[in-house]
Amino acid sequence: MEEKKFDLNSLIGFVLIGAILVYMLYLQQPTPEEIEAEKQKTEQLTEEKEEPTKDESKQEVSLTEGIQEIAAVETGDSLALEKLKNRLGSFAYSGTLNSATENTTVIENDILELTVSNKGGYVTQAKLKEHTTINGDPIYLIKDGNNSFNLQFNAENRMLNTEDLFFEPNLSSSGDNKVLTMRLKASPNAFLEYRYELSPGEYMLGFSIKSQGLDGVINTSQPMYLDWNLKGYRHAKSISYENRYTRLTYEYEGDKHSKLSPAGEDDELEKKVSWMNFRQHFFSSMLLTDTPFEEVNLTSIDLVEDEEVDTVFTKQYGAKMLLTPKSGGLDYNMNMYYGPTDYKILKNYDRNLDEAMPLGWGIFGLINKYVIIPLFGFLSGFLPAGIAIIVLTILIKLVLSPVQYKQYLSQMKMKILKPELDEIKEKYKDNKMKIQQETMKLQNVAGANPLKTGCLPALLQIPVFYALFTFFPTAFDLRQKSFLWAEDLSSFDTIAEIPYIPFYGDHISLFPILASIAIFIYMQMTMGQNMQAQQQPGMPNMKFLMYLSPLFMLVFFNNYASGLSLYYFTSNLITIGIMLVIKNFILDEDKIHAKIVALKQKKPKKQGRFQRKMQEMMEQAEEQKKKKKR
The missing domain is CATH 2.70.98.90 (Beta-galactosidase; Chain A, domain 5)
Structure with a gap:
């Protein structure tokens, strides 16, 4: 292999070439005068670039740019007037009249x-x-x-x-x-x-x-x-x-x-x-x-x-x-x-x-327009807003009290029929269709149809419930009206500030808490009767509802108008009172039971149109089930 040797001549050549290049660069560097001239040229180009083009200026029709021209016009500058006319055409005349822009x-x-x-x-x-x-x-x-x-x-x-x-x-x-x-x-x-x-x-x-x-x-x-x-x-x-x-x-x-x-x-x-x-x-x-x-x-x-x-x-x-x-x-x-x-x-x-x-659509809006708004307007004309809400609630509950009476009567009848309903379930425990048929017969004889005397009356209250739900948050008469601890009935009341809790908020409102307690008491009072129907197909789990409804009120209404929560609190208190009056002074469980026994001994009551249709549907379903088994 050939041995590599250090070449001194090559090194000297490279050094000389580098020195010559450095010297040439030194000779070609700009003088201070040339540097200053180049700087001024660069600044001028920058300023020209920032100015709008002539085409862009023509497209902008803004009198703000013509204020100086208007001032010049008022001093008799004909050239400025001509320029203003080019911008605004005939409406330049208006500009010259309004220098106080x-x-x-x-x-x-x-x-x-x-x-x-x-x-x-x-x-x-x-x-x-x-x-x-x-x-x-x-x-x-x-x-x-x-x-x-x-x-x-x-x-x-x-x-x-x-x-x-x-x-x-x-x-x-x-x-x-x-x-x-x-x-x-x-x-x-x-x-x-x-x-x-x-x-x-x-x-x-x-x-x-x-x-x-x-x-x-x-x-x-x-x-x-x-x-x-x-x-x-x-x-x-x-x-x-x-x-x-x-x-x-x-x-x-x-x-x-x-x-x-x-x-x-x-x-x-x-x-x-x-x-x-x-x-x-x-x-x-x-x-x-x-x-x-x-x-x-x-x-x-x-x-x-x-x-x-x-x-x-x-x-x-x-x-x-x-x-x-x-x-x-x-x-x-x-x-x-x-x-x-x-x-x-x-x-x-x-x-x-x-x-x-x-105000709500359909019947909800009609109830608000022709019942709730005129009635509340009349009451708030001579009563403080909070008292007007309470009186309005009392009047509405009194009007709906017959509906509540029907509901409670149905619940009491279902409680009386519970032993017989349990016997039917035990007797036909392997035949759900038969349980439903016999249950319907017994309820029809006793006049205790849950749909007719329980669900339908409850449905009749929904339009009023929803109408009031839309009325209170939009009632201008409640704006900045105070009641008890609530400073503004059109907004939430606050008894304490807390760190923000998702879905709940950063404050505690007292009226929703009171309304939740009232709902829970009401649900407790009615759960005994409602639980009798709990096991029937299609009926909701009443125990679950007993806890869900108060919780929903507590969380959801914490940020709603306190006037709405005041209504629900008052409404449930009145409902509880009406139930106690109906239970203790109007309805007698022994008399109702005796009446049911008397009805059962008479000729079977003729089924209604809806009940006959339901009976036919169940019989057809039972027949199809038997055919499948075959």
């Missing part, structure tokens, strides 16, 4: 105060004078930019947005009414007008959009949209509970009513919409129109994901309405409503606005 105008009555901005011409603040939040602060439905109201249209080959343009205000009176006109002018006699008219003592105000002399300015062949967006402010103690009843509702195609989902994100494209309500539990922001909007894209976004973090807003609503111009331009007569979600107030407008309230 951020001014606002207040239109108000004794209960409502609205602030309207020159910029955009829409309501930027809506204050309800007679109502406050849980902290005592005034109720604002609109404030600090949570609302936008924009008319988008094409004029002289430009797409304009009224929220970027400046209107000329004029506040006047028409009798007792206050009238505010906001005009976006193209000339002294050519303008787009928003008109607001507010009457004393009203939450509803007249609102219209009209145009005059703009036939050659506004391009009516292009779509025109009215875009309304609002983020609902929190007003109650629990934002999650308030958000549960915060929902977008609307009327379309004449007299149809619908709503968007209260959770997550939802949207709907509807035709012929006549009103929409951005409902915030106890308060509403509404837009109504005499001429239904041809098409409206409605959106709702739930903003409450974490009650500890999302504490300001409940939902974000949106409605993009397609407008239909007439031959003379725009002419829409509308109304706006900023006020309580109160059934009595909404019903008085006779425009189906009460459908915006969650």
